[in-house]
Amino acid sequence: MALCCWITCLPARGQANRFSIAPKPTWLAPYQPDLARRPDSKRIAEGYYQLLFEEQIQVEQKSTYRHIIRQIVSEAGIQNGSQVSVEYDPAYEQLIFHHVLIRRNGEVISKLAARNFKFLQQEEDLDAFIYSGTYTAHLILDDVRKGDQIEYDYTIVGRNPIFEHPYFHTFYLTSYEPIVNFYKCLIADSSRHFTFRGFNGARPLQRSLHGHDAWYEYKGDVPVLEDVDNAPSWYTNFPFVQVSEYSNWKQIVQWAQRINVVKSMGPLLRNKVYGLKAATGADRTAYMEKAIRFVQDDIRYMGIEMGENSHLPHTPDQVLAQRFGDCKDKSLLLCTILRANGIAADMAYANTDEGPILQTYLPTPDAFNHAIVHASLDGKSYWIDPTIAYQRGTLATLATPDYGQALIVNDSSTGLTAMHTRQAGEVTIREEFSIPDDNQQHASLRVISDYTHYFADDIRNEYASNSVKDEEDNFLSFYKKLYGRVSLKDSLVTVDSLRSNHFHSVELYTIQDPWKTDSTDHDKRVFYFRAKAFLDGLSPVDDAQRKAPVALRFPFRMHYTATFDRAEDFPEEAKEFEIKNAYYRVHFRPELENDEVVLHYDYETYTDHVPVAYLKQYIADLDRITGLCYLSSTQLDDRAAGNGNLEKAGNTLMVNYLALVISLLVLGIFSWLGWRYVHTYRDMQEYYGYAQNLGGWLLLLGLGLLMSLLAQLEHLFNLPVFNYMEVTKYTSNKGMQNGSVTETFMMLQLIVHLFFFVYTILLDLLFYFRRDVFPRTAIVYFAAYVGWGLLECLLVRNHPALGSIGNVYMMLAWNTVGALIWIPYLYFSRRSRETFLLPHVSQLEHGRRE
Numbered sequence: 001m002a003l004c005c006w007i008t009c010l011p012a013r014g015q016a017n018r019f020s021i022a023p024k025p026t027w028l029a030p031y032q033p034d035l036a037r038r039p040d041s042k043r044i045a046e047g048y049y050q051l052l053f054e055e056q057i058q059v060e061q062k063s064t065y066r067h068i069i070r071q072i073v074s075e076a077g078i079q080n081g082s083q084v085s086v087e088y089d090p091a092y093e094q095l096i097f098h099h100v101l102i103r104r105n106g107e108v109i110s111k112l113a114a115r116n117f118k119f120l121q122q123e124e125d126l127d128a129f130i131y132s133g134t135y136t137a138h139l140i141l142d143d144v145r146k147g148d149q150i151e152y153d154y155t156i157v158g159r160n161p162i163f164e165h166p167y168f169h170t171f172y173l174t175s176y177e178p179i180v181n182f183y184k185c186l187i188a189d190s191s192r193h194f195t196f197r198g199f200n201g202a203r204p205l206q207r208s209l210h211g212h213d214a215w216y217e218y219k220g221d222v223p224v225l226e227d228v229d230n231a232p233s234w235y236t237n238f239p240f241v242q243v244s245e246y247s248n249w250k251q252i253v254q255w256a257q258r259i260n261v262v263k264s265m266g267p268l269l270r271n272k273v274y275g276l277k278a279a280t281g282a283d284r285t286a287y288m289e290k291a292i293r294f295v296q297d298d299i300r301y302m303g304i305e306m307g308e309n310s311h312l313p314h315t316p317d318q319v320l321a322q323r324f325g326d327c328k329d330k331s332l333l334l335c336t337i338l339r340a341n342g343i344a345a346d347m348a349y350a351n352t353d354e355g356p357i358l359q360t361y362l363p364t365p366d367a368f369n370h371a372i373v374h375a376s377l378d379g380k381s382y383w384i385d386p387t388i389a390y391q392r393g394t395l396a397t398l399a400t401p402d403y404g405q406a407l408i409v410n411d412s413s414t415g416l417t418a419m420h421t422r423q424a425g426e427v428t429i430r431e432e433f434s435i436p437d438d439n440q441q442h443a444s445l446r447v448i449s450d451y452t453h454y455f456a457d458d459i460r461n462e463y464a465s466n467s468v469k470d471e472e473d474n475f476l477s478f479y480k481k482l483y484g485r486v487s488l489k490d491s492l493v494t495v496d497s498l499r500s501n502h503f504h505s506v507e508l509y510t511i512q513d514p515w516k517t518d519s520t521d522h523d524k525r526v527f528y529f530r531a532k533a534f535l536d537g538l539s540p541v542d543d544a545q546r547k548a549p550v551a552l553r554f555p556f557r558m559h560y561t562a563t564f565d566r567a568e569d570f571p572e573e574a575k576e577f578e579i580k581n582a583y584y585r586v587h588f589r590p591e592l593e594n595d596e597v598v599l600h601y602d603y604e605t606y607t608d609h610v611p612v613a614y615l616k617q618y619i620a621d622l623d624r625i626t627g628l629c630y631l632s633s634t635q636l637d638d639r640a641a642g643n644g645n646l647e648k649a650g651n652t653l654m655v656n657y658l659a660l661v662i663s664l665l666v667l668g669i670f671s672w673l674g675w676r677y678v679h680t681y682r683d684m685q686e687y688y689g690y691a692q693n694l695g696g697w698l699l700l701l702g703l704g705l706l707m708s709l710l711a712q713l714e715h716l717f718n719l720p721v722f723n724y725m726e727v728t729k730y731t732s733n734k735g736m737q738n739g740s741v742t743e744t745f746m747m748l749q750l751i752v753h754l755f756f757f758v759y760t761i762l763l764d765l766l767f768y769f770r771r772d773v774f775p776r777t778a779i780v781y782f783a784a785y786v787g788w789g790l791l792e793c794l795l796v797r798n799h800p801a802l803g804s805i806g807n808v809y810m811m812l813a814w815n816t817v818g819a820l821i822w823i824p825y826l827y828f829s830r831r832s833r834e835t836f837l838l839p840h841v842s843q844l845e846h847g848r849r850e
Contacts, residue, residue, distance in 0.1 A: 017119045017135055018090040021112060024098040025065060025155055027058050029215050033181035035069070043178040043224055047077025050179040051149065059167050059188035067153040069181075072146055082144040084152050086137045091307030093158035095137055102141070103149040111141055112152075162259065162308040166245040167192070168364040173202050173218065174225045174238035183219045186243065190214040194243050197362050202239035216243075228548040230540055232609040233353040234404075235548055244362040249407060249415045252349075252363050256409040259312050260328075260347050262336050266317035273340040287341050288377060289395050295334045295386045300324045311365065328371040330386035335373055345375040348383070348406040350419075355404025356608065358416055372400070374408045374417075383421050390460040393501030399424055399454035402555065425453025425501075426557040429533050433564045435514055435633070443514035443527075444489065445479065447507040454555075456503040460496060468492055475507055482530050485512035515635075524634050531629035534560035534601045538625075542742065543798045544616045552584060554608035564597040568633055568646035574599075579621050583610050586625050597646060601629070659721045659750060666751055670758040677762065677773075691770050691837040698835060701822060702767050709760045715811070716753055720803055721746040745799050752788055756781075766836075774836040775826040782819035789815050 033052045043049075052069035070081050088095045100112040118138045141150065171184055188194070190209055194216070198204055205216040218241070225238050246252060265273070276294070280286040299319060303326030316333040319325040325333065331347050338345035349368035351358055361367055373384040383400045385391075393399065401424075405416040428450040435443045451459045463471060472492045479486045489508040496503050515525040537558045541550045579586040587602040610618045633646050694702065759781055766774040789812035796802045826832050 017137070018094040019114070019117065019119070019137060020094070020096050021114055022096050022098065024153060025058070025061075025063060027061065027063075027187060028056055028065060029185045029187060029210075029217070031056075031183045031185070031219070033069075033183070035181070037180045039178035039180050044073060045177060046080040047074040048072045048081035050175070050177060052151075052181045052183075053175070053179045054153075054181075054183045056183075056185045056187065057169065059186065059192070061157070062159040063155055063157045065153065065155045068151070070150040072144065072148045072150065075146060078144050078146060081150065082141045084139040084141065084150075086154055086156075087134055088137070088156050089134045089158075089160075089307065092160055093156050095154060095156055097137075097152070097154045100139065100141075100152040101150070102144065103151060104145065104147070109143075111139075116140075160308065160310060162311045163365060164255065166251070167194070168242075168244040168246065168362070168366065171205070171218065171241045171243070172238070173222050173240055175222055176225050178224055179222055182222045184217070186216040187213055188216075192245065194245060195247065195362055197242045198239070199241070199360075200236060200239045202241045205241060205243075228546070230551055231548045232356075232551040234355070234357045235551075235609075237548060242362045242364070244364050246363040249363045250413070252365055252367075252407060253409055253413045255365060256347065256349065256407070257411075260332055260409060262316060262332065265336065265340065269317050269320050269336065272320060273337055276337070277341060284341060284343060284377060285395050288338060288343055288375070288382075291334060291337045292384055292386070292391075292395075292398075295330050295337070296388055296391055298323065299330055299333065299386075301326065301330070301387055301389075303327075303329075313371075327387050331371040331373050334384065334386045335375075338373075338375055343375055343377050345373055346413075347409040348372050348374040348417075349409065350403040350406040352401075352403055355406070355419075358405045368407065370403065372403075372406065374406070383419055388457060390464055391457045392460070392496075392498040393453065393456075394499065397453060397501055398422065399457060399501070401454065423453065424555040424557075425451065425455045426559065427451055427455050427537070428559045428561075430561045430563070431533065433529070433562065435527055435564060435566060437635075438525075439513045439515050443511040445483075445486075445507075445509040445511055447475075447505075447509070447533075449505045449507075451503040453501050456496075456501045459503050463494065468494075472507075476509070478532075479509055479511075482532055483511050483514070483528075486510065487512070518634070527633045529562065529564075529631045529633070531560060531562060531599070531601060534558065534603070535626065535629050537603055538622065539610075541610075541615065541619060541622070544619050545798060546615065547612060549609040549611050550615065550618065551609055552605045552607065554605045557604045558602070560601040560603075562599045562601075563593075564633070565595075566597065566633070567592065567595050568597045574628055574631070574646065577624075579624075581614075581617075583607050583614065583618075586621060588625060588628055599628075599631075601625075656722050659747075662747065663750065663754060666754045667758065670755055674758050674762045677777075678765065678771075692831065692835045694767075694770065694835065696831055697825065697829075698767075698831065701825075702764075704818065704822075705760060705764050705767060709757070709764060712753065712757045712760055715807075716750075716757060718803075719746075719750055719753065721750045742799055742802075745795055745802060749792065749795070749802055752792075756785060756788070770836050770838045772837055772839050775832055779823050779826055782815070782823050785815045786812070786819050 031054055033054070035051060037051075039049050048070050050068065051071045052067060054065075054067035056065045057063070058065075072078060072081055084100060086095060097112060100110070102109040102111055116139055118140075120136045120138055121134070122136050144150070167188070169186070171186075173182075173184075175182075184205075186194075186205065190212060192214075196204060196216075203218065203220070205218050208215050208217070223238065228235070228237060231237075272294075276287055276290055280290060300323065302324035304314075305326065311328070313319075313328040313332045314325060316336040319329045319333045328347070335345040335347055348371070350370045350372055351368050352370050354361075354367075358367060370387075373386060375382045375384060377395075382395065382398060383406070384398065385400050388400070391399070400419075400421045402419050402421040405418055407413065407415075408417055430448045432446040432448070433443060434445075466474075468491075472488060475492070476486065476488055487510045489510045493506040494504065514527050516528065518524040518526050537553065537556065537560075539550055539552050574588075574590050576589045577587075583606055585602070585604045585606070587600070589600040591598050591600070631646055763774070763778055763781055765771075766777060789808070792802075792808050793805070793812055796805045796808045
């Protein structure tokens with residue numbers, strides 16, 4: 001009775017939001033987690049971990065139960081883990097909370113109070129102009145302490161009625177955070193027939209019978225989800241299991257036909273059709289073009305996807321009247337307009353992310369995230385995306401993205417259809433440099449860009465979203481990062497040819513002080529050229545050991561040209577070459593035209609990814625073309641004119657002053673630590689006033705340490721991090737070589753080598769003065785150097801920017817041989833024990849005074 005009164009007295013807002021408090025359901029399968037287990041401490045983030053995640057689904061009752069225990073392990077967990085949030089859709093779901101508890105030192109504290117819940121309508125897709133109507137029930141817990149366990153469970157009752165009776169679901173067997181106890185269970189009448197399909201090594205759900213019900217259970221460990229950079233949108237690396245009562249795609253077509261019905265056109269829509277016919281006469285091609293333009297441009301994109309309208313489109317008359325709609329609204333409107341003039345047009349469901357692999361999935365209505373149109377006219381078929389803004393051109397040149405496969409909604413459709421859309425067009429960029437013979441005059445740069453078809457649509461949309469001033473500022477910033485003191489010489493000029501769907505732009509810049517003095521040879525001046533506009537079109541990867549494919553822009557075709565109004569001698573590496581395989585084509589061609597240097601770069605993709613088996617070759621190809629995108633022209637300072645020499649930029653050193661500053665700072669810190677270490681000493685009782693002179697094999701050790709110091713000094717100066725051009729080759733284009741990671745590794749490599757350089761100086765001093773701490777210090781040195789050598793080999797193999805793998809292997813081999821010889825000698829040799837006995841001089845004086 002008390003419980004009933006409590007529920008009855010819930011605030012009105014809770015009732016309006018379909019929220020209540022009640023005991024847990026009786027249909028649950030029993031599950032007993034092992035709460036004594038602990039996760040790998042290295043995996044714990046944000047100060048807490050999931051001790052339990054339990055999810056049970058009762059199909060007939062349309063109910064989902066979740067039970068969660070969160071373990072707070074630090075102060076950060078108090079901040080990050082002291083809130084309870086549940087998202088649901090009150091249009092068809094009811095949220096029932098059962099418990100909210102804090103367990104502390106054997107005490108159980110209830111925190112469940114309806115008045116403390118806040119109901120927030122947080123539209124996560126609002127930036128994409130989509131309103132879903134979902135709510136978040138939010139509870140902020142008070143008095144949470146380190147070591148607490150936060151436990152809560154709830155049930156969501158209801159299922160979107162648009163999906164009717166057949167059941168489907170996806171069980172994701174992974175998490176972004178460690179879960180110690182993981183349990184999922186699907187409960188349904190044993191007479192129902194489900195099809196299960198696992199992906200990425202997912203274990204199957206175990207079936208067992210319990211009365212009239214069948215339980216499908218999964219329990220055990222789940223991997224922590226690790227994101228993969230620059231993988232195709234369809235790629236997944238985590239296990240999951242699909243379940244569906246649908247047996248084929250035809251059943252999905254029949255479901256889609258039931259919810260995409262247009263009974264008749266209202267007066268507003270009939271008038272629109274009449275106007276289009278009047279404007280185009282008997283030309284149905286022109287009619288179709290005008291209809292597409294109208295739906296794309298005059299019906300703005302806005303999705304009101306509350307309740308059934310997540311998949312049920314609004315009527316075409318309503319969409320036309322309100323002048324907005326989402327993909328399914330706009331597609332159904334366009335189909336209706338086209339059919340009104342005898343053009344066959346059907347809704348088609350697509351998946352913009354996973355389209356290329358849709359055929360591997362079980363048939364379900366939620367396999368799609370987008371709606372488009374498939375139309376036929378005069379024996380030709382067309383794929384049309386009514387949501388594309390600023391699409392131009394003719395019907396024959398319509399450039400619709402290839403979403404892989406789509407499900408056409410009509411009577412004859414029985415399965416997925418490959419889209420095979422038309423050529424997407426291409427990007428052509430020409431950069432024309434006019435470089436004076438000295439810095440008394442400024443250099444000029446003219447950039448001519450041409451975009452056709454799909455790329456013209458894309459760039460046209462960009463210009464429509466930004467002001468011309470914004471575009472000028474963006475382009476100017478781009479070239480300032482490449483060439484330093486750059487200013488806008490004239491306003492940006494654009495020409496948009498709508499009928500041919502060709503977008504043309506011209507940029508004019510002034511480059512001040514184009515020639516830089518070579519830091520290694522003050523008699524030389526250098527102009528550094530970077531084909532970054534070309535590199536931005538390529539896909540970044542620098543880890544040959546990755547287990548995921550690399551995404552390619554597809555379809556994509558680009559021709560980039562750089563011209564220089566001066567005759568140059570090409571570097572030996574700058575010879576014409578072409579790389580062509582099943583995935584991409586890269587072509588480089590240098591030539592002289594009328595005393596001008598012209599560099600041609602071509603890139604074209606044939607698929608949307610590079611498979612894992614081809615990654616090593618792809619990285620090698622990428623490194624080859626990257627090297628030819630960073631070139632430099634050199635000339636003598638005392639020469640007023642004449643031909644220069646074009647060479648790879650990496651061959652000319654431009655000092656990275658940031659690395660120099662860091663080196664000086666790190667050297668100072670390590671030197672101070674070394675000085676402190678020199679003053680360390682052992683117990684004076686071990687020193688008896690006599691130590692042997694340096695001799696025997698120790699002389700060979702001393703000579704080796706001195707040679708090691710010289711070798712390390714040379715290696716330090718040759719580190720790529722000191723060459724600014726070598727650094728920017730991999731880091732100025734963040735999309736090209738994962739620049740931030742590479743730059744971090746370059747700095748790490750520098751710091752470690754500085755450490756061993758100072759360490760070697762310290763060893764030489766301890767050796768010369770026969771210090772008592774020398775043997776143990778040298779043993780640690782040899783072991784640490786071998787360990788670092790192994791790690792450096794791994795880093796250099798995966799990050800070519802760090803140097804030559806051959807040099808690193810050679811250093812590792814020498815250091816390993818040295819360690820195998822000198823570590824046992826220093827540890828077991830009597831000569832070593834009788835030689836290195838002297839404490840620091842200050843300790844000798846202290847001993848004499850005592």
